[in-house]
Amino acid sequence: MTSEADTAHVHEHHWEWSWAPLLVVAGTFFLVPIAFAFYFAYENVTLSAIFAGIGTVMLLAGVSMWVNEGLTQTPLLAGVANIGLPIFILSEIFIFLSLFSSYWMMRLSIDSWPPEGTPEIDKILPIIMTFILVGSSVTAHIAEEKLEHSDLSGFNKWWIITIVLGTAFLGCTLWEWDHLIQMDFIPETNAFSSAFYTITGFHASHVLVGIGAFIAVLIPALGGRTNKTFVTCVSVYWHFVDVVWFFVASQIYFW
Amino acid sequence: MSTQTTTAGHAATPAWKEWILTTDHKRIGVLYLIGSMAAFAVAGLMALIIRAEQMELGMQFVESGTEYNGYLYFHGAAMILAFLIPGLTGFAANYFLPLMIGARDVAFPRINAFSVWLFYFAIILALLSFVIPDAPDIMWTGYPPYSITTSANTSFYVFTVHMLGFSSILGAVNFLVTVIYMRAPGMGWNQLNIFVWTTIAAFVLQLIFIPVLAAAVTLLLFDKYLGTHFYDPSAGGDVLLYQNLFWFYSHPAVYVIFLPAVGILFDIIATMSKNRVFNYKAAVYAGIWGIVGISGIVWVHHLYISGMPDWIRLGHMVTTLLISIPVGILTLSLWGTLYKGAISYNTAMMYAASCLYLILLGGLTGIPLAIPSMTLHLSETSYVHAHFHFIMALFSAFALFGGIYYWFPKMTGRFADGPMATLSFWLNFIGVNVTFWPLFIIGKEGMPRRYWDYEMFKDAQVLGYSFEDFHKVATLGALLIALGMILQFINFIWAAKNGKPAPANPWNSKSLEWTHTASPPGPGNFGDIDVEVDENWSPYEYNNK
Numbered sequence: 001m002t003s004e005a006d007t008a009h010v011h012e013h014h015w016e017w018s019w020a021p022l023l024v025v026a027g028t029f030f031l032v033p034i035a036f037a038f039y040f041a042y043e044n045v046t047l048s049a050i051f052a053g054i055g056t057v058m059l060l061a062g063v064s065m066w067v068n069e070g071l072t073q074t075p076l077l078a079g080v081a082n083i084g085l086p087i088f089i090l091s092e093i094f095i096f097l098s099l100f101s102s103y104w105m106m107r108l109s110i111d112s113w114p115p116e117g118t119p120e121i122d123k124i125l126p127i128i129m130t131f132i133l134v135g136s137s138v139t140a141h142i143a144e145e146k147l148e149h150s151d152l153s154g155f156n157k158w159w160i161i162t163i164v165l166g167t168a169f170l171g172c173t174l175w176e177w178d179h180l181i182q183m184d185f186i187p188e189t190n191a192f193s194s195a196f197y198t199i200t201g202f203h204a205s206h207v208l209v210g211i212g213a214f215i216a217v218l219i220p221a222l223g224g225r226t227n228k229t230f231v232t233c234v235s236v237y238w239h240f241v242d243v244v245w246f247f248v249a250s251q252i253y254f255w
Numbered sequence: 256m257s258t259q260t261t262t263a264g265h266a267a268t269p270a271w272k273e274w275i276l277t278t279d280h281k282r283i284g285v286l287y288l289i290g291s292m293a294a295f296a297v298a299g300l301m302a303l304i305i306r307a308e309q310m311e312l313g314m315q316f317v318e319s320g321t322e323y324n325g326y327l328y329f330h331g332a333a334m335i336l337a338f339l340i341p342g343l344t345g346f347a348a349n350y351f352l353p354l355m356i357g358a359r360d361v362a363f364p365r366i367n368a369f370s371v372w373l374f375y376f377a378i379i380l381a382l383l384s385f386v387i388p389d390a391p392d393i394m395w396t397g398y399p400p401y402s403i404t405t406s407a408n409t410s411f412y413v414f415t416v417h418m419l420g421f422s423s424i425l426g427a428v429n430f431l432v433t434v435i436y437m438r439a440p441g442m443g444w445n446q447l448n449i450f451v452w453t454t455i456a457a458f459v460l461q462l463i464f465i466p467v468l469a470a471a472v473t474l475l476l477f478d479k480y481l482g483t484h485f486y487d488p489s490a491g492g493d494v495l496l497y498q499n500l501f502w503f504y505s506h507p508a509v510y511v512i513f514l515p516a517v518g519i520l521f522d523i524i525a526t527m528s529k530n531r532v533f534n535y536k537a538a539v540y541a542g543i544w545g546i547v548g549i550s551g552i553v554w555v556h557h558l559y560i561s562g563m564p565d566w567i568r569l570g571h572m573v574t575t576l577l578i579s580i581p582v583g584i585l586t587l588s589l590w591g592t593l594y595k596g597a598i599s600y601n602t603a604m605m606y607a608a609s610c611l612y613l614i615l616l617g618g619l620t621g622i623p624l625a626i627p628s629m630t631l632h633l634s635e636t637s638y639v640h641a642h643f644h645f646i647m648a649l650f651s652a653f654a655l656f657g658g659i660y661y662w663f664p665k666m667t668g669r670f671a672d673g674p675m676a677t678l679s680f681w682l683n684f685i686g687v688n689v690t691f692w693p694l695f696i697i698g699k700e701g702m703p704r705r706y707w708d709y710e711m712f713k714d715a716q717v718l719g720y721s722f723e724d725f726h727k728v729a730t731l732g733a734l735l736i737a738l739g740m741i742l743q744f745i746n747f748i749w750a751a752k753n754g755k756p757a758p759a760n761p762w763n764s765k766s767l768e769w770t771h772t773a774s775p776p777g778p779g780n781f782g783d784i785d786v787e788v789d790e791n792w793s794p795y796e797y798n799n800k
Contacts, residue, residue, distance in 0.1 A: 014268070014778055015268070015273040015277060015279055015282070015778050016277070016278045016279055016360075016364060016778070017268065017272050017273050017276040017277050017278060017279075018276055018278050018365055018368065019276055020365060021278070021365050021366075021368035021369035021371075021372055022275075022276060022368070022372050024369060025369060025372035025373050025375075025376055026372070026376065029376045029379075029380070029418075032414065033380055033410070033411070033414035033417075033418075036410055036414070036480075037408060037410050037411065037414075040410065040480040041389070041408045041410050041480070066365065069365070070365075076358075076359060076360050076362070076364070076437075077362060077436060077437060080362045080363075080432050080436055081363070083432050083435070083436070084362065084363060084428045084429070084432045087427070087428045087431055087432065087462065088424070088425075088428045090462060090463070091424045091427070091428075091462050091463070091465070091466050092466070094463055094464075094466035094467060095466035095467070095469055095470050097466075097467075098466060098467045098469075098470030098471070098500060099470050099474075102470070102474060102485055102496055102500070105493055105496055106485070106491050106492060106493065106496075109491075109493065110491040115490075115491055186482075187477065187481045187482055187483045188481070188482035188483065188484075190484065190490055190491065191484050191490055191491030191492060193483075194477070194483035194484045194485055194490075194492070195485075197481075197483070198473075198474065198477060198483065198485075
């Protein structure tokens with residue numbers, strides 16, 4: 001309903017433009033579909049690596065431009081990203097729901113569970129991982145509080161701790177995967193391995209994106225530039241990734 | 256209109272940057288328009304090849320069934336995912352929704368540019384299937400097990416869906432926030448254009464249902480390339496799971512296309528009849544949101560013949576029939592808006608009027624398909640093919656083209672109406688009827704859809720004619736449409752440069768995009784003064800004074 005009179009006139013007299021969106025899309029295009037197709041469909045590892053490399057560079061360049069523009073330009077209506085992000089998260093909830101319901105369908109219609117070929121999966125590690133991830137949500141929140149009180153160095157410190165915890169979580173996932181693959185539990189093994197790697201992998205990819213977003217906030221913050229809306233959005237996204245983990249852990253490990 | 260308006264503090268920017276790298280909603284809308292029309296042209300060419308191949312028994316135009324399947328894949332996927340959805344929720348929503356609500360841009364202009372580039376790169380990925388040796392051949396539906404066992408490149412199909420899906424999800428976030436927070440001061444919910452309502456309803460559907468499709472095709476990707484077993488019954492998976500997930504999105508996707516098309520019709524018909532929207536609140540709350548409410552529980556009618564308990568079939572028969580009630584409410588409102596109106600017929604209105612016929616024909620032929628006992632007979636025949644072309648493809652495409660004629664003076668400052676527009680309209684309108692009526696008739700007699708040949712029906716006769724005769728008529732109709740569309744595109748390009756100059760509000764509309772902006776609108780849309788409306792304002796206030 002509101003139209004902020006002060007910011008509304010920013011866009012009036014010239015056409016706005018930006019390199020960032022094009023670079024991010026082009027980078028993603030080379031990094032994911034093209035690199036994937038060369039690796040899996042055409043089995044050409046060299047070309048796959050080259051395209052992934054080009055894509056990564058473009059993606060990083062695009063994201064850094066985007067962050068820079070976000071920190072320097074006045075938006076038409078400030079703060080609405082705090083509304084946009086939860087709407088986006090609604091979409092994310094549905095993608096996780098789809099994966100979980102596929103898993104439930106398989107599990108409930110199969111004769112015996114776990115299916116043949118499933119090794120004993122360690123139940124201590126997911127508990128440790130839960131503590132790490134919940135802890136990182138707490139540290140992210142503390143960092144936000146510090147920023148609220150204009151304590152930028154305190155913010156940076158707690159933000160870095162959050163990144164370390166997030167990375168530790170990702171490390172745990174990778175270690176566990178490596179461990180299980182050595183026990184011949186690979187995506188192909190059976191119905192449970194399919195669901196296990198898909199769902200934990202999909203969650204881990206969200207953790208990875210979250211860490212990327214944390215770093216995108218951190219780099220300008222080290223130079224003294226922050227944006228509260230940006231920080232809040234990244235933090236809310238992280239809490240969402242945290243909450244999803246409860247479903248992943250309870251459905252995959254403890255059922 | 257490109258670079259001259261620079262003020263102090265902004266260095267002059269080359270025009271190409273201001274177009275290609277634009278974050279302005281109107282220019283992004285134009286980029287969507289160009290991309291979707293290009294997709295329409297290529298996918299239309301595929302349709303011509305398909306029709307040419309079916310014209311006679313035996314193989315004439317394609318080299319193999321696989322090649323024919325490649326054309327089917329591109330035609331379906333491009334028409335739905337790269338023409339209709341981006342044309343309606345990309346072009347029309349981007350260009351006109353912010354103008355209609357009095358906003359200077361969308362809430363997140365850079366994310367908007369991100370969406371349009373995802374769309375373009377998805378088109379590039381789809382077009383690559385013409386140069387790679389193993390083009391996807393799995394229709395736009397991609398059913399396993401074939402999509403997993405085929406040697407073709409299913410991954411391009413999956414990533415095309417991912418990119419277009421992500422583009423739409425971000426569009427949904429953008430437009431929902433824009434409509435909630437950036438309406439002109441004083442603009443209440445019951446004062447929105449119907450097009451604004453239908454667009455946000457379509458985006459709500461995209462937001463909720465696309466993730467399900469994304470998950471479905473991702474599992475397909477994993478099954479094919481990583482060896483997982485989601486759709487593999489031999490290892491505990493379920494091959495029907497894909498069909499359920501796919502149609503859980505793809506039936507609502509029909510409404511993602513249908514709703515904005517209806518919204519465009521409301522705006523054209525109210526403006527050209529100089530009349531209020533009949534039953535505004537019923538159309539919005541019962542019609543539009545009724546469709547959204549029911550759309551998620553009707554998908555099983557796509558799977559009637561896939562095998563399931565009878566009680567599921569019956570339940571979905573009821574919900575599928577039920578959704579004709581909100582659709583009927585919208586149709587009544589459209590007709591009621593004409594009632595006692597002062598109707599002027601121009602090209603936009605001719606397209607809108609033809610849509611009233613198409614929705615009736617397409618809607619009524621859908622009722623037998625909702626009923627399992629009849630679907631067992633009609634499923635996978637060209638009857639289905641003709642039905643969904645009438646209701647989804649033709650209805651929505653005609654509404655979109657009507658919208659282009661309606662908004663052409665706003666976008667270019669010139670009219671696109673004229674003898675060439677009228678001629679191309681009639682060619683298109685006659686063409687679609689000539690193409691799809693024969694398919695209804697032979698479909699009812701068993702002509703399968705998707706087949707490149709119909710050898711087994713060589714001796715079948717309908718009304719004294721062979722299937723081949725009907726296919727010849729259908730192909731003739733397709734040629735009429737092709738001619739009409741070529742003339743139409745020439746007309747658009749010619750009129751954008753040389754058409755009759757139009758005033759800022761040539762149709763005497765009351766809607767903000769006509770009353771408060773120049774043609775075409777400049778950066779920031781509304782000059783120096785923010786738009787405000789009072790509580791008596793309505794985009795359709797033709798009867799008040």
